[in-house]
Structure formats: structure tokens, C-alpha cells
Amino acid sequence: MNQQRIQIVQNILSANDAIADQNRQLLNKAGLFSINLMASPGAGKTSLIEQTVKNLCQDYRILVIDGDIATTFDADRAMAAGATAIQINTGGDCHLDAVMLNKALVQADLNQFDLLIVENVGNLVCPASFALGTFHNVLVASVPEGHDKPHKYPAMYRGVDCVLLNKIDLLPYVEFDVDFFRKGLEALNPNVELLMVSCRSGEGLENWFHWLRKKIGEFRTQNMV
């Protein structure tokens, strides 16, 4: 019997990352701009999708893929707002992974759409580890969750391109120090875009629509060359 040490140095989720790369290629080939929308449960992901679909569906053909542990409520809401929607039930998993998204992508005719919004499972921990292959990662934070969340969930806040602070209509009623929140976010993620919105009153949403339009434009330019 021989004892031997084998050096590996391989990322634990390298298999997921490889599938995420395939997803990225599929989406690029179809010219489909995509975002992975993450948040804690109830932060307002579906509300944001409803608002986004209502506002942008004149200009873009929108596909929503909804990850949920169970039920089709969120996919139904996205459809009612005017999007095409596919539901993925994760069967207990607390996050979407690249394989689950891949299965949904191959079901759809991706060429028929301009904007893909993936609603991840409500959770601030697990989705941060699993790349999906979307063009951007977006986080919906919300006022009632508290201003300490970037400090407590650094991995999630670090890995995103845009953070929406939703439910700002509740700021007068909740103790929420916007500066403390912003400083935590800046420390972890200096180049991130922070947008203050309310899906209830509509305040600030035009900045989000503007961000999306701009990013879709950038994607198209990049994808043409």
C-alpha cells in the first residue's frame, strides 16, 4: 500500500461554473440580454418584475424564469403582467444553479426574446455561490430587512452589479440608516450601482428602467462584434 498526496487546487463549484459558461454562450448566441435577480424572501423581486414588464414590454420581448421551492404564484404574476414565464420548482433547493437554468433555457425559443429576467429563490446566502451564466447579477434589498444586511451577507453584496433598495416608501416608518447601508455596500463592491426605489409608489423606478435599457444597449454592441 502506497500513500500519496495529489495536489488539486480546483474550485469546488467548477462544475456549476462550466455549465454557467454554456448558458452564457447560449444566451449570447440568441442575442438575449439576461439578469439574475436575487433577494431575501419578500424583498420585492416579483413586484419589480411586474413593474419592469409593464414598463418595458412595448420595447422588449420579455421572458421570465421563476425559481421557487414550490408553487407557480410568481410565474403567474409575471404572465399576468405581460411576460412569457417559465417556472422552475427547485424541489427544496434554496437556490437556482446553472443546470436548472439550462433545463429551462433549452425549453424556450430564446431567439424570440430580448430580455430574460431570472427570479432566483428568495435567499441571501446560497444563490451567491452559484453562477447562472446571466449577463448581470442584480440584488433587491428592502428597507424592512434592515440597514445591516451588506455587513452580514458580504458574499451576496459583493457579487452583484446593481443593488436596488426597494420599499423606500417605508423609510419614514422604519429605522434604516441609508448611509450605513451604502458604506457597507461601497466597501464590498465599489463599482456597484445603487438605486433607491419603491415598487409600491413607483418612486425611483425610472432609474432602474434607464439602467436596464443602457445595459441592454451595451450588451447588443458587445455581442455584435
Next chain:
Amino acid sequence: MHELAITQNVLNIVLDHAGKAQATKISKIYLVIGELSSIVDESVQFYWEIIAKDTLAEQAELVFRRISASFECSDCHTVYQLDGNAVYCPACGSSRVKILSGEEFYIEAIDVET
């Protein structure tokens, strides 16, 4: 709760490498996990006993090397650890900081018998 998926990935990777080396048994697995990658050692160990059963890695010991999250302030150059505090610089309050470590998340090596 993503520890099951993580554990499954660890198992796939080590079995792949052990297979290539024609090992008969995997005795140790060295994992390097930064504090910013949230996974719970005990849960991985718990799932391991279930999913590694009847494989070369059934009796493998999982050795976790934990790396603390460490930051450096770009303004006053203080180096600090998170220690459950706010993420910005504790000395001058700046949020212009660099992350020095804490994001590691990989399998470093395995010990096998051939």
C-alpha cells in the same frame, strides 16, 4: 442549505482525481474555505457520510482550512478582520477598502492509497 450541493461537487472532483491516479482509497481531503464563502463544516461532514458511502472516499477525513476575511483600508492602510463588525475601516471609517483574503473556496489536495 446548499451544503448538499457543495458536498456532491466535492465528491465528484475527488473521485475524478483519485480515479485518474488509480487510487484504491481516499483517506484525506483538504478544503480551503474563506470566511466570506458561507458553508458549514458540520453539514458537509454530515452529508458526506451519506453520499460518499460505497465509494473510494467513504472513509475520507475532511480537513477544513478556514481563512479569515481580512481587509486593508486604502486611505489609512489599517489591516483588519471582520470579527462580526461593520465591513468598512474601523480606524478611519473609510469604505475605500481592499479584500485581502476570505473568498477562497477550493479543494487543495487529497491523500490517497494506491
